[in-house]
Amino acid sequence: MTLEPDPVPRLEMRGISKTFPGVKALNDVKLKAWGGEVLALMGENGAGKSTLMKILSGAYQADAGGTLLIDGKPVAITDPIAAKRHGISIIYQELALAPNLTVAENIYLGIEPSRRGQIDRPAMRTGCQAVLNRLGAPFTPDTVVSGMSIAEQQLVEIARALHTNSKILVLDEPTTALSSRETDRLFALVRQLRAEGIALIYISHRMAEVYELADRVSVLRDGSYVGTLTREELSAEALVKMMVGRDLSSFYTKTHDPHGSRGPVLLEVRGITDGGRRVRPCSLRLHQGEVLGIAGLVGSGRTELARLIYGADGKAGGEVILAGNSVAINAPEDALKVGLAYLTEDRKGLGLFLDLSCGTNINLGVIGSDARAGGILDRAAWRRRAARAFESLRIRAASPQVIVGSLSGGNQQKVLLSRWLEIGPKVLILDEPTRGVDIGAKSEIYRIIDELAKRDIGVIVISSELPEIIGVCDRVLVMREGQIAGEVGGPGGAPITQENIMAFGAGMAA
Amino acid sequence: MSDISEDSTAAGPTQPSGGAGLSARQLQVRSIVQALGMLPVLFILAIAFHYLGDERFLTPQNLSIVAQQAAINTVLGAGMTFVILTGGIDLSVGSILAASAMSALIFSLLPGWGMLGIPAALLTGLGFGLINGSLIAFGKLPPFIVTLGSLTAVRGLARLMGNDATIFNPDLPFAFIGNAAITIAPGVRVPVLAVIAIVVILISWYVLRRTVLGIWIYAVGGNPAAARLSGIKVWRILLFVYSVSGMLAGLGGVMSAARLFAANGLQLGQSYELDAIAAVILGGTSFVGGIGSIWGTLIGALIIAVLSNGLTLVGVSDIWQFIVKGLVIIGAVALDRVRLQGSART
Structure with a gap:
């Protein structure tokens, strides 16, 4: 990728500060983004990335003294509408679509074309279809958003941004809720938009994604600008050091006995199902002091299975046996009473x-x-x-x-x-325990999981991040299409590797 | 203020990435400012009416009348606070008050057992509250619809109870509730109605801030889905708040019957629900639930009473009183929004 093909960056932020009552969230931050490149913005949670982007989008006003230049010209972004006018779009982690409207209605929300005082639906549909074609979207303008997957909804947001001719597109942790296949598709799209000359700012915690996509990486720490690395200078050590200001010795801690799975069975689930809508009959065993992973693509029924066990959703059949006794769990309070807790993925x-x-x-x-x-x-x-x-x-x-x-x-x-x-708890189910969490807190959460296992608590970890599953779990169940498709790890099992998990998750293994 | 009680009053601007959040001291200041939010408005109104009304407003006699006028609305507002904190609404309190007052009067006429009027009214209110609560908690019906229905239906029942006529009882055994006053210091007499209102506020404060139930109420209002996943029996909380609202409307019925020695199913308590809601909103409680305080409601109820009394004192006609009251409610809340900009949660 050629860098700085243009002497003038598409976007330049200079001397941006933001003070909240009692906290200086940003201190003299600078940032440059060129058209036709992907700039990754990294930093721990609390480093000020979101605040900076909210200033860019007009949601917040920076303190006096900062400058914001677009194509070399100073602009004042006083509100989100001004940001739109200057071609800035932000796709937030929490998507902001109206769920009961169609794709076309969402894309044209607030800018509906009208003809003789009535909404011009044919025009909307045509315009929407054009953008969808450009993105290669697998849905039509008339699809209602509420039935779409997160990945598809994200695509709608991107379509909306492109439709308003955005020149600067910010993606805030876009892959947190995506499966690896969906992530690949998103990456292809990001590359396509880069080739079309859009300036992309990509916020992520995931090192692998940054390696794959970024032309340059800017790092913030504690509200200050730390520095920028070019693709050639990029290394995990350098990045981590810039982000946390120190070296991270070991990321995954595993000091508990990894063969805890040979201990007595703590939790047994037999044939639990919601009647086949999202979860077909599933059975599993969790041993005392074991960390059991549940992997699988998003939408494979991992969360739904956990919610059934916890009593958050009504089950159509199946049995939960805790420490040898069958327990009736019809609501979360029943689960909590017997010492079974569930940490939701939606914090x-x-x-x-x-x-x-x-x-x-x-x-x-x-x-x-x-x-x-x-x-x-x-x-x-x-x-x-x-x-x-x-x-x-x-x-x-x-x-x-x-x-x-x-x-x-x-x-x-x-x-x-x-x-x-x-x-x-006796059993703790952790659903995406490190989603949207910075590196420091991540390693802390891993340490806690390890400690729980040492205290003979049974831990189930549901995660989309394979390195995490591989790093913390003793045994892994892989779900696919509402069923447990396979198991890796444990005594005598296949080793826990990315390939073995993926093979079951994608349905390639017998 | 102490630690746990700071919760729900503070609704600071959400910092996206401030790291450590607000300091405890800032929080404390903010929570006090928010709880007392409308207090300056109350004082300004009182002083203004005092000078506009030839210095007749801030006299012991008149303040005692204001307290009396505020009392019933305070009691209804307290119940409404419970309901609105869960993100609900109770439109039926005016009608329930009327039906309860009818019960009070009917039982008060029993020779020798007249005092039964008080429990009869409370139970009548509690009963209707339980029905509201059951429909909302178990029937999963929207509170607005359920209580809009009972607003109409209970009004009809109230008329039925007295055969659509006014019931009188000149020898009401509990008339002291509406008319007596307690001397707390030489020359300072507090009407019994006001004492009841203060006791209701104190008990409400205790329940909301010092009991598990109180925290659950804030939790259910703040995030019902998370409340359920945390093992809170949401239906119980909903049943409780609508029952409390109903029972306090019943108490309002006793107070109003005691004041008037009479009850009329058609007229009594008409549009009281709106004053109660106004008091809660003036008090800074969020309409979406989970944020608010009972002290705010007390101040809100006092503002409404001061307005009615003051405007009459100044000689503003009944018609203009409606207009001014409405505008003040909107203006006061708008002012509050500007003052607490950023919290934009209600």
């Missing part, structure tokens, strides 16, 4: 209470049993548990009274995780 939507404090979020699973007679809060226990969680999980927040919504993703995840640790 903000289904996990945390963003307006409540960290301490209350941590205590939520136990305030009932901690309470004194008549349901009166035991505030001493509240403080004690919150303090303990803060210390043992190294949660970075001023105090347990801080509203959890104001923390970074990694710290939010630690708060949610400690809610389930506080109940003293």
Whole structure:
């Protein structure tokens, strides 16, 4: 890739600072992006990437003193509409589509063409189809968004950006919810857009993706600009060092006995199913002190299986046996009562209470049993548990009274995780435990998983990141189309490798 | 303020990547500012009416009347706060108040057992609240629809209870509730109605901030799906808040019956639900649930009472009172939004 073909960058940000009450989120940050290149923006959660992008998109106003240039001309982006006018589009991690509308309606949302005062649907459909063709999208303008996969919805967002002639496209961790096949398709699209001359800013935590796509990588740390590496200078060590400011000795910790799977069976699931909609009858065994991985493509029924076991969704059949006793789990409270907890993959939507404090979020699973007679809060226990969680999980927040919504993703995840640790679980199901979490918090979560296994707790880890599955799990079940397609690892099993897992996940192994 | 109670009052701007979040001290300041949000408005209104109304507003006698006028709305507003904190709404409180007042009057006429009127009214309110709550919790029907239905249906029942006529009881055994006052210091007398309202606010505060149930209410309002996955029995919480709202409407019925020595199924409590909702909203409680405080509701109810009383004192006609009240509610909330810009959650 030729760099800087143009002396003037498509986008240049200079001296950008942003102060929130009490926190300086950005301090004199600079950034340059050229048309026809992919600039990766990296940094731990809390480094200021999202804030910088929100300034670019007009959602936030930078402090006075910074400059924003597009094609060398200073521009003022005072609101999202101004950003649109200057050709800036951002595809956020949390997609922002109207689920009950069609693809065409979403793409034309707010800019519907009209003819004689009525919405010109044929024009909408034609215009939409043109963009979809350009993207090679597998759906039509009339498809309703709510039935689409995350990958398809993302494509709709990209289509919307292209339709408004965006020259600068920001992708904020676009692959977090994608399967590897969908990721490949997205990468092809990113390369195509690069070839078309669009300036792409790609935010990601995943080193592999950055290697594959980026022409240059800019790194932020603690709200400051650290530096930029070109493709030639790129190395994992250099990047990690820039992001965390120190060397990471070992990423995956595995000090528990990896053959815990020979211990007694802790949890057995027999033929659990939702009637075949998403989960066909599945059986599994989890041993004491074992870390069992569940791999598989997104949509293969991993989350749905976990939700069935936890009682979050109604099951049509099957049995759950915990420590030798059949247990009736019809609702989450039944599961929690017998010591089975489930950490959701959707931290903000289904996990945390963003307006409540960290301490209350941590205590939520136990305030009932901690309470004194008549349901009166035991505030001493509240403080004690919150303090303990803060210390043992190294949660970075001023105090347990801080509203959890104001923390970074990694710290939010630690708060949610400690809610389930506080109940003293026997079995803990972790669904994408490190999604949207920075490297520091990731290795911390791996350390906790290892510790849980040492304490004879059975841990199930559901993850789309194969390196994570391979790094932390003792045995791995691979799901495909709502069924357990195969098993790797464990005593006498095939070794846990990317190839062996992929073979089952893609249905290539017998 | 103490640690746990800071929760729900603070709704700071969500920092995207601020790392450590707000400091405890900032939070404390913010939560106090938010809880007291409308207090300055209340003071300004009171002082303005005092001088516009020939210094007749801020007198012990008049303030005692204001307290009396605010009392019933405060009680209804307290129940409404519980409901709105879960993200719901209760449009039926005015009608339930009327039906409960009818119960109170009917039972008060029983020779020798007149005091039964009080429990009768409370149970009537509780009963209707339970019906609302059951339909919402088990029938999974939208609260707006359910309580809109009961607003109409219960109004009809209230008329039926008195054969569509007014029931009188000049010897009401619990008339003291509506008319007596307690001397708390020489020359300072507090109406019993106001005492009841304050007790209701204090109990509500205790439940919301010092009990597990309170935290669950905020949790269900803040994120119902997460509440269910956290093992909270959401149906219980919903049943509870609508029952509380119904029972407090029943208490409102007792208070209103005691004040008037009479009840009329057709007129009593008409559009009280709107004043109660206005009090909650003026108090800064979020319409989407999960954020708010009971003290705000008290201040909101006082603002509405001060407006009614003050405007009358100043000589504004009944018609203009409606217009001014409406505009003040919108204006006050708009002002609040500007002041707390960034929190934009309601």
